[in-house]
Amino acid sequence: MVDMQFGKLYMAILALIIFLSCKQGLSKKERSEAQASDTGSEITSYLTRGDRSALLQKSSLSFGGSKASKNIVVNTLETYQEIDGFGYTLTGGSADLIASLSNTKQDSLLEELFADKEQSIRVNYLRISIGASDLSATTFTYDEMPPGKTDPDLNYFSIAKEKETLIPVLKKILAINPDLKILGSPWTAPTWMKTNGAFKGGSLKKEYYASYAQYFVKYIKEMEKEGITIDAITIQNEPLHPGNTPSMYMEAKDQADFIKTALGPAFESAGIKTKIIVYDHNADRPDYPLEIYADKDAAKYVDGAAFHLYGGKIEALSKVHEAFPDKSLYFTEQWVGGPGNFPEDLKWHVSTLVIGATRNWSRNVLEWNLAADASYNPHTPDGGCTSCLGALTIDDDRVSRNVAYYIIGHVSKFVPTGSKRIASTWMDSLPNVAFLTPEGKRVLIVVNVESEEQSFTFEESERNVPVVLPGGSVATFVW
Numbered sequence: 249m250v251d252m253q254f255g256k257l258y259m260a261i262l263a264l265i266i267f268l269s270c271k272q273g274l275s276k277k278e279r280s281e282a283q284a285s286d287t288g289s290e291i292t293s294y295l296t297r298g299d300r301s302a303l304l305q306k307s308s309l310s311f312g313g314s315k316a317s318k319n320i321v322v323n324t325l326e327t328y329q330e331i332d333g334f335g336y337t338l339t340g341g342s343a344d345l346i347a348s349l350s351n352t353k354q355d356s357l358l359e360e361l362f363a364d365k366e367q368s369i370r371v372n373y374l375r376i377s378i379g380a381s382d383l384s385a386t387t388f389t390y391d392e393m394p395p396g397k398t399d400p401d402l403n404y405f406s407i408a409k410e411k412e413t414l415i416p417v418l419k420k421i422l423a424i425n426p427d428l429k430i431l432g433s434p435w436t437a438p439t440w441m442k443t444n445g446a447f448k449g450g451s452l453k454k455e456y457y458a459s460y461a462q463y464f465v466k467y468i469k470e471m472e473k474e475g476i477t478i479d480a481i482t483i484q485n486e487p488l489h490p491g492n493t494p495s496m497y498m499e500a501k502d503q504a505d506f507i508k509t510a511l512g513p514a515f516e517s518a519g520i521k522t523k524i525i526v527y528d529h530n531a532d533r534p535d536y537p538l539e540i541y542a543d544k545d546a547a548k549y550v551d552g553a554a555f556h557l558y559g560g561k562i563e564a565l566s567k568v569h570e571a572f573p574d575k576s577l578y579f580t581e582q583w584v585g586g587p588g589n590f591p592e593d594l595k596w597h598v599s600t601l602v603i604g605a606t607r608n609w610s611r612n613v614l615e616w617n618l619a620a621d622a623s624y625n626p627h628t629p630d631g632g633c634t635s636c637l638g639a640l641t642i643d644d645d646r647v648s649r650n651v652a653y654y655i656i657g658h659v660s661k662f663v664p665t666g667s668k669r670i671a672s673t674w675m676d677s678l679p680n681v682a683f684l685t686p687e688g689k690r691v692l693i694v695v696n697v698e699s700e701e702q703s704f705t706f707e708e709s710e711r712n713v714p715v716v717l718p719g720g721s722v723a724t725f726v727w
Contacts, residue, residue: 290310292309292727293308293726298591309713314712315707316715317703318677324684327684329668331667331683332373332612333371333372333612334602335614336371337374339384340381342618345620345640347412364425372660382495383617383626392439397440405470429479430477433485434483435485448494449497451497468520478522484528487536491631493631494631503527508546512548525553525578527555550575555605556580577611579612584597588651595695597651606669619638619642620637622641639652658693667683667686669681669683680692681693692706696722701717
């Protein structure tokens with residue numbers, strides 16, 4: 249028996265030596281082709297159906313087979329913008345709800361959202377409010393004063409309110425993903441800086457431009473002390489909508505004046521590298537950032553413009569890009585109205601935002617908001633959103649996942665920061681977008697916007713993958 253086992257081992261070693269010798273005899277071209285054949289044949293697909301019978305369901309496909317009448321060609325040689333990331337707004341209310349979970353549940357949830365693991369969706373970008381948003385439990389800024397008092401030197405500036413839940417939750421997230429990008433957006437300046445002295449509406453008084461610029465500087469430095477790097481800020485959330493609580497009205501010419509006379513020089517003097525992003529409102533007013541860009545003294549401080557899509561068309565982003573291709577574009581907010589319509593919301597948000605915004609040069613896509621409870625709380629009274637459905641619903645220690653979880657998960661899980669959008673054939677019935685990751689993986693996201701299944705082929709380097717995609721479903725392919 250021992251002799252027989254030794255003989256088998258000997259033959260196996262001999263076969264391996266012969267195989268390696270043959271491999272070494274291959275030409276460089278033959279070895280390259282063999283490696284490509286070995287590593288390029290398997291495609292991993294992830295499917296979500298509108299009826300929820302599949303939710304990021306994983307399966308495998310292979311290259312091979314004949315072309316269908318519909319063919320999506322992916323071209324890695326034609327590249328576009330670099331991607332910053334995909335994620336959500338971590339509102340104050342979202343942070344409150346996450347912090348309310350038991351430690352075990354909270355840690356498990358944050359791992360699921362932010363970790364680089366197979367069972368996680370790998371969110372890599374968050375937007376947070378600078379002070380309260382309308383999805384905070386109360387209204388506040390970092391330097392509120394009693395009626396009739398002012399604080400132009402910001403002696404009473406404090407981010408203590410954020411240390412209750414937002415900063416502790418962010419620290420846990422950054423421990424999981426230290427490379428997470430964070431965008432800060434204010435809903436209002438301190439009320440004593442405003443024309444109406446109130447949280448809702450009003451405009452920033454010019455006499456406080458310098459103070460408000462230092463407000464941003466202090467915020468960025470105080471967050472840095474907490475180990476939180478603010479990658480970018482927008483100057484005002486929805487500057488043309490003064491009806492939220494909080495909110496503040498700011499026209500383009502005023503935003504340009506604030507940037508060139510106060511914010512830009514303040515950042516420069518303080519050595520702040522945080523990006524300045526303008527507008528942060530709907531795609532029906534691309535003239536707003538264009539007016540700021542036309543002011544060269546303001547534009548030199550500006551990285552780019554941010555958009556929402558409660559008005560206008562997503563193609564407006566490309567018009568801004570064509571006029572100023574050196575400026576970046578961002579998509580920073582879109583809500584799902586509760587209770588939601590899962591199949592329709594899935595199709596619209598993925599095709600219009602994940603696909604549409606990135607095909608129109610956006611470097612990110614963010615859904616609003618990360619979490620709410622079953623009654624769409626917390627929110628501010630008298631002007632806070634009363635029907636914003638979170639990506640998560642958190643009640644007591646229970647967490648459920650809503651449509652925005654899968655909208656973002658279909659891209660954040662597979663497209664890391666530093667990826668690039670690449671060319672893919674457009675089809676109205678099969679909206680799609682493709683990316684090349686820093687590791688060299690190809691990612692293709694396709695939506696079947698029709699009610700019936702569609703057959704198509706996607707092709708890369710003359711290799712074909714036949715696919716049958718159910719009606720109303722979203723698929724992500726990775727290879």
